[in-house]
Amino acid sequence: MLEFISQPWPWYVSGTLIAFTMVLLLFFGKSFGFSANLRTICTACGAGKHVKFFDFNWRSQIWNLLFLVGAILGGVISAQFLNGNAPVELSAATVQDLSALGFSAPDELQPEEIFSLEAIFTLKGFLVLLLGGFMIGFGARYAGGCTSGHAISGLSNLQLPSLIAVVGFFIGGLVTTYLLMPLIF
Amino acid sequence: MKGLKYIIAGILFGIVMSKSEAISWYRIQEMFRFQSFHMYGIIGTAVVLGTLAVFIIKKYNLRDYQGNPIVFHPKEMSIPRYLIGGTIFGLGWALTGACPGPMFVNIGHAYWAILVAVAGALGGTYLYGVLRDKLPH
Numbered sequence: 351m352l353e354f355i356s357q358p359w360p361w362y363v364s365g366t367l368i369a370f371t372m373v374l375l376l377f378f379g380k381s382f383g384f385s386a387n388l389r390t391i392c393t394a395c396g397a398g399k400h401v402k403f404f405d406f407n408w409r410s411q412i413w414n415l416l417f418l419v420g421a422i423l424g425g426v427i428s429a430q431f432l433n434g435n436a437p438v439e440l441s442a443a444t445v446q447d448l449s450a451l452g453f454s455a456p457d458e459l460q461p462e463e464i465f466s467l468e469a470i471f472t473l474k475g476f477l478v479l480l481l482g483g484f485m486i487g488f489g490a491r492y493a494g495g496c497t498s499g500h501a502i503s504g505l506s507n508l509q510l511p512s513l514i515a516v517v518g519f520f521i522g523g524l525v526t527t528y529l530l531m532p533l534i535f
Numbered sequence: 536m537k538g539l540k541y542i543i544a545g546i547l548f549g550i551v552m553s554k555s556e557a558i559s560w561y562r563i564q565e566m567f568r569f570q571s572f573h574m575y576g577i578i579g580t581a582v583v584l585g586t587l588a589v590f591i592i593k594k595y596n597l598r599d600y601q602g603n604p605i606v607f608h609p610k611e612m613s614i615p616r617y618l619i620g621g622t623i624f625g626l627g628w629a630l631t632g633a634c635p636g637p638m639f640v641n642i643g644h645a646y647w648a649i650l651v652a653v654a655g656a657l658g659g660t661y662l663y664g665v666l667r668d669k670l671p672h
Contacts, residue, residue, distance in 0.1 A: 365579065368548070368577065369588060372581070372585050375544060378540060379601060384635045392657060414541070416545065418639055419542055419545060420548065424550040424643060425553055425643020425644045428550050428640075438559050444565040448564060459644065461560055464560060465649065478630060479631055480652070480655040481627070483652030483653060483654065483658075483659065485627030485659060487656030491663040493617050493620025494620070496624065496634050497628075498636055502581050505585070506582055506585030508589075511610040515620065516621065517618065518618045518621020522622040526625070
């Protein structure tokens, strides 16, 4: 059994379990949306004293922070016990495209060119993650949700705003992939 | 303990995202290059089954575990808000290869570099809060 679940999980298993997670939270009386935690953390750190957007009762969102803690623990369990750091079996076309940008073929889950400590102690490596994260945080709150809130919860509830947001996710993603990455790497 | 169920749901989410490699920068690149069905399969399956589940919950007026009706809040219609916000999000998503959930799952994998992206995401969230009234919504 352990050996079986230690293999990479196919997309239909993952997709089914993500839908299950969303439904589980609905039956807990909550709604699946991860990036709201970023706002909650800002508020818990005192941002509500200066900025109205953060002036709310963050304790009502503790359940979502617990979900976040669980997500980290899930990563620990997967990495430690379920062979979660196994090399990604990336399509040959992607390996080839990325090698043109200076990335070697995967030998674990993440590229050392971005996620190694050597990489983040360079100015470029540091800025890639800092500014990338910055746009994710800014964009998620501006759009009112991220992949979980819009692409999963929103689309499942047939929300047109969520579809527009997902179209935006792809416009931005394609611009980075085809226009910015050749300039950066 | 009342909060335990949320931690368990989070653990399930973390393991699923990790074992399906959806937290991998490589998989996000592969998706934006349309070179594999994998990520589309994950999101597509989740949305199809999620839509079915929401439909059933609404049709049969199902209630949550405390007996309260499960309510869905329709999102306020706007184009600039979702399109501009979504595009900025997408620019960052392709660069770091992790949206907010996977960022935290990566911490569990001891990819400590992702903490820089988390710090950035908190900074971005804060700046949005500051600029909110000046932005088109």
